[in-house]
Amino acid sequence: MAKSRAVKKEGLKRDLRFKDAALIGIGGAIGSGILFAAAGGTGYAGPAVVLSWIIAALMIAFITIPYAEIASMVPKGGISARIGYYVYGGYGGFLSGWALFLWSAIIPAIEGVAVAEYASYWVPSLYHTVNGSGLLTPFGILVAIMITIFFALLNFAGISKFGKFNSALTYLKVATVILFIILVPMLLFHGTNFTSTGFLPYGWAGVLIAIPATGILFSFGGYRQVADMSGEMKDPKKNVPKAIGTTLLVQSVLYVLMAIVIVGAVSWSGLGVSPGTWSSVASLSSPLANLMHVGALQATGFVSAALGALVIIALLFAIFSPFGTFGVYLTGAARIIFGFAKEKALPGVFGKTNKDGVPIYALVLASVLAIVFIIPLPSWYSLVDFVVVAAVVNFALVSASLPILRRIYPDIKRPFKVPYVKLWSLVAFVLSALLIYWATYPTTLYALGATLFGTVIYLYQAYRSKWKEVHLKHSLWIPVFIIGMIVLSYYGGSATGGTNRIQFPYDMYVAIIYAVIFWGIAQLSAPKKMIYKAEKLLQEESTTAS
Numbered sequence: 199m200a201k202s203r204a205v206k207k208e209g210l211k212r213d214l215r216f217k218d219a220a221l222i223g224i225g226g227a228i229g230s231g232i233l234f235a236a237a238g239g240t241g242y243a244g245p246a247v248v249l250s251w252i253i254a255a256l257m258i259a260f261i262t263i264p265y266a267e268i269a270s271m272v273p274k275g276g277i278s279a280r281i282g283y284y285v286y287g288g289y290g291g292f293l294s295g296w297a298l299f300l301w302s303a304i305i306p307a308i309e310g311v312a313v314a315e316y317a318s319y320w321v322p323s324l325y326h327t328v329n330g331s332g333l334l335t336p337f338g339i340l341v342a343i344m345i346t347i348f349f350a351l352l353n354f355a356g357i358s359k360f361g362k363f364n365s366a367l368t369y370l371k372v373a374t375v376i377l378f379i380i381l382v383p384m385l386l387f388h389g390t391n392f393t394s395t396g397f398l399p400y401g402w403a404g405v406l407i408a409i410p411a412t413g414i415l416f417s418f419g420g421y422r423q424v425a426d427m428s429g430e431m432k433d434p435k436k437n438v439p440k441a442i443g444t445t446l447l448v449q450s451v452l453y454v455l456m457a458i459v460i461v462g463a464v465s466w467s468g469l470g471v472s473p474g475t476w477s478s479v480a481s482l483s484s485p486l487a488n489l490m491h492v493g494a495l496q497a498t499g500f501v502s503a504a505l506g507a508l509v510i511i512a513l514l515f516a517i518f519s520p521f522g523t524f525g526v527y528l529t530g531a532a533r534i535i536f537g538f539a540k541e542k543a544l545p546g547v548f549g550k551t552n553k554d555g556v557p558i559y560a561l562v563l564a565s566v567l568a569i570v571f572i573i574p575l576p577s578w579y580s581l582v583d584f585v586v587v588a589a590v591v592n593f594a595l596v597s598a599s600l601p602i603l604r605r606i607y608p609d610i611k612r613p614f615k616v617p618y619v620k621l622w623s624l625v626a627f628v629l630s631a632l633l634i635y636w637a638t639y640p641t642t643l644y645a646l647g648a649t650l651f652g653t654v655i656y657l658y659q660a661y662r663s664k665w666k667e668v669h670l671k672h673s674l675w676i677p678v679f680i681i682g683m684i685v686l687s688y689y690g691g692s693a694t695g696g697t698n699r700i701q702f703p704y705d706m707y708v709a710i711i712y713a714v715i716f717w718g719i720a721q722l723s724a725p726k727k728m729i730y731k732a733e734k735l736l737q738e739e740s741t742t743a744s
Contacts, residue, residue: 214431214432215431215432215437216431216432216433216436216437216440216441217365218362218364218365219424219431219437219438219441220424220440220441220444220445221364221365221368221369222364222368222424222526222529223424223441223442223444223445223449224368224372224444224445224448224449225364225365225367225368225371225523225526226419226445226523226526226527226530227417227418227419227445227448227449227523228368228371228372228375228449228452228519228523229309229312229417229519229520229523229524229526230308230309230311230312230413230519230520230523231413231414231416231417231418231453232375232417232452232453232456232519233312233484233485233486233516233519233520234312234413234485235412235413235414235416235417235582236251236453236456236457236459236460236485236486237460237479237480237482237485237486237489238412238413238480238485239251239408239409239412239413239414239457239480240460240461240476240479240480241408241412241476241477241479241480241481242400242404242405242407242408242411242412242480243398243400243404243405243408244395244396244397244398244399244400244404244474244476245391245392245393245397245399245461245476246397246398246399246400246404246405247405247408247414247457247461248454248457248458248461249405250405250406250408250409250414250457251414251450251453251454251457252454253405253406253409254409254414254415254418255418255446255450255453255454257409257629257633258415258418258446258450259446259450260622260625260626260629261593261597261626261629261630262442262446263616263622263626264596264597264599264600264616264622264623264626265278265442265596266438266439266442266443266614266616267439267600267612267614267615267616268281268596268599268600268603269424269434269438269442270434270435270436270438270439270612270613270614271435271603271610271611271612271613271614272610273431273434273435273438274537274540276533276534276535276536276537276538276540277537278298278534278537278592278596279294279295279298279299279302279534279537279538279592280295280537280538280540280541281294281596281599281603282294282295282595282596282599283295283541283729284603284607284728284729285599285602285603285606285672285724285725285729286595286599286669286672286673286676286724287667287668287669287670287672287673287725287729288656288660288666288667288668288669289653289656289660289668289669289670289673289674289676290595290669290672290673290676291541291543291673292543292652292655292656292659293591293595293649293650293652293653293656293673293676293677294591294592294595294596294676295534295537295538295541295543295592296543296649296652296655296656297588297589297591297592297595297649297652298534298588298589298592299534299535299538300585300588300589300645300648300649301419301585301588301589301592302527302530302531302534302535302564303531303564303567303568303571304567304571304584304585305419305527305531305585306346306524306527306528306531306564306567306568306571307342307568307569307571307572308416308582308585309520309523309524309527310342310345310346310520310524310568310572311334311342311572312516312520313341313342313345313516313517313520313524314334314338314341314342315483315484317341317513317516317517318338318483320513323335323337323338324337324338324341325338334572339572342569342572343569343572345524346524346528346565346568346569346572347565350528350561350562350565364526367518370518371515371518371519372448372452374511374515374519375452375456375515376452377508377511378456378459378486378508378512379452379455379456379459381504381508382459382462382463382490382508383458383459383462385493385497385501385504385505385508386462386463386465386489386490386493386497386501386505387459387462387463388462388463388464388465389462391461391462391464392461392462394473394474395473395474396474399474399476403691403693403694403702403703404693406632406636407636407638407693407694409633409636410583410586410587410590410633410634410636410637411583411636411637411638411641412480412582413582413586414453415586415590415633416582416585416586417449417453418446418449418450418453419589424438424441424442424445435611435613435614436613438614439613439614460479460485460486460489463486463489463490463493464479464489465489465492465493465496467496468492468493468495468496469492484512484513484516486512486516487509487512487513487516490505490508490509490512491505491506491509493505494506494509528561528564528565528568531564531567531568532557532560532561532563532564533557533560535548535557535560535563535564536548536549536551536557536560539560542659542663543656543659547559548560548563583637583638583641583645584641584644584645584648585645586633586637586645587634587637587641587642587645587646587649588645588648588649590630590633590634590637591630591634591646591649591680593626593630593633594627594630594631594634594679595676597623597626597627597630598623598627598717598720598721599623600616600619600622600623601619601620601623601721602720602721602724602725604619605724606724606725606726606727606728606729607728623717624714624717627713627716627717627720628710628713628714628717630713631683631709631710631712631713631716632706632709632710632713634646634683634687635683635686635687635690635694635705635706635709636694637687637694638687638694638695639687639688639690639694639695639696640695641695642683642684642687642695643684643687643688646680646681646683646684647684649680650677650680650681653677667729669725669729671723672723672724672725672729673723674723675716675719675720675723679716679719682712682716683712686700686705686708686709686712690705690708690709691705
């Protein structure tokens with residue numbers, strides 16, 4: 199009888215196995231980024247975009263590991279958006295979660311645009327170009343909305359059914375990427391592209407700026423879905439770190455190899471441009487398909503036919519790959535909204551679930567937000583720049599929080615522990631600050647400004663709750679840090695869109711020193727004892743599947 203009552207209890211259900219969770223992470227990673235960012239990064243870095251992917255993978259590994267410790271220690275739905283409350287208090291927790299909320303609300307729309315843009319190769323009425331920027335047509339908007347509704351309905355069936363659907367789709371996506379990685383270099387590969395016009399045509403500044411500015415960093419976001427669905431995983435204390443690590447490893451290898459394939463597949467004569475005109479590669483509307491189509495036209499016999507067949511596969515992949523990622527991020531967005539509601543940052547109705555453990559009201563809100571952002575969408579790249587900066591604010595705050603959590607909650611069991619926690623936290627915070635800076639001005643102004651706008655919403659909520667649990671002294675440094683990053687971005691080097699008052703590479707040194715100072719301020723501003731009791735942090739919000 200006791201078991202029956204536990205199953206009927208309202209809450210998320212722990213139905214996800216390790217394999218399903220890892221495939222959700224990988225499925226979230228292999229989406230529009232592999233279609234656009236691998237080529238888009240060449241516009242900043244040329245063939246050295248391969249280095250951009252490698253550096254990004256290493257940086258993300260450093261930044262991600264704290265999430266593995268936190269999500270296995272506190273396996274709750276939307277934990278990435280919630281942990282700040284237990285470290286910085288009400289205001290800091292809200293800003294940290296708000297930054298992630300912006301990310302989660304917009305990404306489904308980004309994936310919808312990717313589907314429509316690639317599908318327009320066959321159905322031109324889905325997408326058109328206005329003043330150099332790609333936009334969905336009314337028909338394209340309708341298709342993207344229908345995709346949103348489909349995944350919302352699939353989510354209503356429960357996380358286990360979504361996990362099974364996603365697993366099958368992710369296997370197909372990974373197999374297709376491996377197919378390209380093996381076959382395209384055999385049929386179409388120009389090794390001289392890496393050296394003939396210089397491996398670093400735009401210098402190291404281009405290599406670094408390409409990471410946040412062209413979707414490379416955006417492409418590594420799959421692990422976040424694993425952390426935010428930890429409240430629905432079986433044996434999360436063991437499986438969360440494994441699933442996050444597996445996601446990081448698989449996506450890093452596939453993305454680096456795909457970047458090599460893209461660079462090697464470029465035919466300058468086929469594109470009708472001078473060798474080394476990497477901006478032409480970055481501006482291709484369907485990069486992989488376009489490059490293979492050009493190769494097929496230049497080749498003969500079996501090679502031409504094989505490349506023609508791969509073009510068809512690439513176009514199909516370009517539709518079902520973001521299609522699947524759309525579903526993963528819509529699911530993740532609902533969990534972040536659910537978690538936000540549990541911390542009283544949103545009305546409590548968004549923290550309710552149905553009998554199948556689905557946060558239905560959060561899912562409806564996530565779907566509505568996705569549709570709202572689909573309608574006025576600009577280009578894929580400009581929107582990606584925006585959401586990346588907002589997400590990295592959350593990276594920074596979570597990184598800084600790790601030593602504080604260790605100190606004020608020492609007795610909570612940690613199945614996975616980050617080694618050398620203070621040093622790791624410091625390096626991850628500095629890397630986060632650099633990623634924000636490299637995103638270029640004025641993107642930093644818009645994205646950080648949108649993050650700060652969360653303060654207005656928080657003040658209204660604090661007023662309604664009679665200014666309880668604001669904890670301003672623990673989190674006042676956060677808006678100051680964000681404003682300082684905007685100022686630094688404005689006065690920084692011309693390569694990052696600034697006024698060049700602080701020239702490259704000195705702007706990088708200033709950004710590093712600035713981040714080190716604010717990491718220290720974060721530690722000094724932290725509470726000396728727990729803000730909320732450990733019981734609240736560890737309170738179970740999931741039920742075990744029968």
